[in-house]
Amino acid sequence: MEEIKGFSNKILEINLTDKSWSVSEASIEDRKMFLGGKGLGMKLLYDRLKPGVDPLGEDNIIIIMPGVVTGTSAPCSGRFEAISKSPLTGIIATASCGGPFGIQLKTAGYGGLVIRGKSKDKCVVWFDHETVEFKDAAHLWGLDTVETQERVLSSSKAESKKEATLAIGPAGENLVRFANISSGHRFLGRGGLGAVMGSKNLKAVVAKGGHYKIVPAEPEKFQKVKKKANQFIKNDAVTISMGKFGTATNVKFVNKGKMLPVWNYSFGDHEHAFRISGEMIKEKHDTKVHTCKPCSIMCGHKGTFNGKEAPVPEYETLTLLGSNLGIFDTDAISRFNDICNKAGMDTISAGGTLGWVMEAVEKGLVSPDLFVSSTNSKKDELSSNQEHSDAVDKTQSGTRKYSLMFGSIDGIEDALESIAKGEGFGKEMGLGSRALSHKYGGKGFAIQVKGLEMAGYDPRGSYGLGLAYSVANRGACHLSASLMAFEVFLGLLKPDTARSKPQFVKFVEDLTCGVNALQTCHFTMYAYTLEPMLTKYTPKFILKNLMLWLPEVALALFDFSIYPDLFSSITGIKMSSREFLKAGERIHVLERYMNTREGIRSRDDVLPDRMVMETIVRDKKKRVVPLKEMLVKYYKLRGYNADGIPVQRLLQKLKIPSQPCCSV
Numbered sequence: 001m002e003e004i005k006g007f008s009n010k011i012l013e014i015n016l017t018d019k020s021w022s023v024s025e026a027s028i029e030d031r032k033m034f035l036g037g038k039g040l041g042m043k044l045l046y047d048r049l050k051p052g053v054d055p056l057g058e059d060n061i062i063i064i065m066p067g068v069v070t071g072t073s074a075p076c077s078g079r080f081e082a083i084s085k086s087p088l089t090g091i092i093a094t095a096s097c098g099g100p101f102g103i104q105l106k107t108a109g110y111g112g113l114v115i116r117g118k119s120k121d122k123c124v125v126w127f128d129h130e131t132v133e134f135k136d137a138a139h140l141w142g143l144d145t146v147e148t149q150e151r152v153l154s155s156s157k158a159e160s161k162k163e164a165t166l167a168i169g170p171a172g173e174n175l176v177r178f179a180n181i182s183s184g185h186r187f188l189g190r191g192g193l194g195a196v197m198g199s200k201n202l203k204a205v206v207a208k209g210g211h212y213k214i215v216p217a218e219p220e221k222f223q224k225v226k227k228k229a230n231q232f233i234k235n236d237a238v239t240i241s242m243g244k245f246g247t248a249t250n251v252k253f254v255n256k257g258k259m260l261p262v263w264n265y266s267f268g269d270h271e272h273a274f275r276i277s278g279e280m281i282k283e284k285h286d287t288k289v290h291t292c293k294p295c296s297i298m299c300g301h302k303g304t305f306n307g308k309e310a311p312v313p314e315y316e317t318l319t320l321l322g323s324n325l326g327i328f329d330t331d332a333i334s335r336f337n338d339i340c341n342k343a344g345m346d347t348i349s350a351g352g353t354l355g356w357v358m359e360a361v362e363k364g365l366v367s368p369d370l371f372v373s374s375t376n377s378k379k380d381e382l383s384s385n386q387e388h389s390d391a392v393d394k395t396q397s398g399t400r401k402y403s404l405m406f407g408s409i410d411g412i413e414d415a416l417e418s419i420a421k422g423e424g425f426g427k428e429m430g431l432g433s434r435a436l437s438h439k440y441g442g443k444g445f446a447i448q449v450k451g452l453e454m455a456g457y458d459p460r461g462s463y464g465l466g467l468a469y470s471v472a473n474r475g476a477c478h479l480s481a482s483l484m485a486f487e488v489f490l491g492l493l494k495p496d497t498a499r500s501k502p503q504f505v506k507f508v509e510d511l512t513c514g515v516n517a518l519q520t521c522h523f524t525m526y527a528y529t530l531e532p533m534l535t536k537y538t539p540k541f542i543l544k545n546l547m548l549w550l551p552e553v554a555l556a557l558f559d560f561s562i563y564p565d566l567f568s569s570i571t572g573i574k575m576s577s578r579e580f581l582k583a584g585e586r587i588h589v590l591e592r593y594m595n596t597r598e599g600i601r602s603r604d605d606v607l608p609d610r611m612v613m614e615t616i617v618r619d620k621k622k623r624v625v626p627l628k629e630m631l632v633k634y635y636k637l638r639g640y641n642a643d644g645i646p647v648q649r650l651l652q653k654l655k656i657p658s659q660p661c662c663s664v
Contacts, residue, residue, distance in 0.1 A: 003212065010110050036111070066110075075297075082188045099182070148165075148167040164207050178349035232527040245301075255273040257495065258619055268460065276319075299523060320352055326406035362405075373423060432453065433447065433448050449604075462483060465483045490530075503551040505630075515584075518566060528562045607625055
């Protein structure tokens, strides 16, 4: 087995239109400035994608990038990133995944994969370290994500343990705008990247790795950093809790902070929230680890649901397809999750869209007569595990009528199936809540930003998160700057004030972009920033006051040096904490600049009316998010003009070319 020290700058470029492929080289300068993962992928897309391209057209591009730590033995190093233009939002889409594809891509000798064009026929792309093959996929069309991966790997001529697959399900084939891409039992979840693959007639991509071994450039330093990183993860209270209860551990904090989405974000808490908590799920469903590989946090779990073993739904699924719809039955939510996973659909956007639909029905904007689905599907098998009410009945041969209302599980499986198939009103629901509200009304309770449905945290309980949602580059993304962690989970930052929030949003955005360029897990940020001595042993009351009144001083206390140390020890490229954070800023600003070329302006940095004009039901504080005052300060800190566009001086400082490149 040959060795690669740290990284490969070889980029595999595939053109589906003429079934050709080539290998290009990313520059060392780009590697230093954009690191890898999301960062380097963003730069590759910027160099290749013209503004104004149709996301579902032949000219859109998908880029798949392993990270710097991918393929090493660093903690949580199995992740990879996808970058494209989103059919849901019309702007840049990014998604991170913990499935096996990134490792096989990197050990095949490639530092990235670029897919462009459109195949005339339905196809699968297969590659290893020296060749690319284009295979017929007509026999795979219509199969779900699990069946597709099983069929593709079983029919391959290579060893399946050294192969990994990216695959879409029926939702991607039918161009559902929030279709996702599966890799093993993990997903590139947000922004509709599965629809981009479907629009290219690309059912799956198979990477055969194992030809190269990834070794750090500075092995002794790497082992020291790795040891420290693992110790921090082992000691940190948040990552310990994630390991015990999965991401559902968040439920108790969110419910207490009145941030739980209930009835399309009308309520912020619920007396039955404990039923979907990590603690209750562990007890009721006898859970055990079912995680990404390799992983040190172990937040992924599986257990017994509906009489069979299944993945524990993630926090976002438990809330968006659970409490947001008024449902606290974990067996039912598991069924909804299974439908979405097999069809290849983002559970956040699916749940957010259904929440809008239920409220639109209540308000008389959408007629219940629209809800009709076919019966010639696996729906009847899935329904055998539950009691269906009389609200679901057969109407005519081959069809059934269903209803959608808060608090009822009836009809949800039908709705999800009809979305995935693009049938009837399901085809409209597959466009997402923004498109529905533009057609039927109800824009104020379409809980989305820039077209992306909001994650499972109500920002009226976390003003910093409200700002982060509004300015997040891909839309209402909780992972752009997870301020709810400081404000609600850890109690370090007063949640219901605008003070210091712009400073912390900018800092966390930049750090997060650096983490996504390394492509390690977001959850490591808890351990790597809170376990170092300065933050760990500063008395909490002092740290809280500094964060509120002197944010610049507080931010200086945060030691995140593990990240640049990992980068340096793996690549051999020296990187300080300051340079690492600057690289994160460069990545974030480049993405913002690319979005402004697609028309994004300050008018788009908003929150749903519900968040800024309505208070949470039963909230004694009557909170709404004071967005405008935070935005002015944020733009100034960022170096944007009043319309939210990065100014020329900022682009020059960050060495971002201000003209469309399209040079490759």
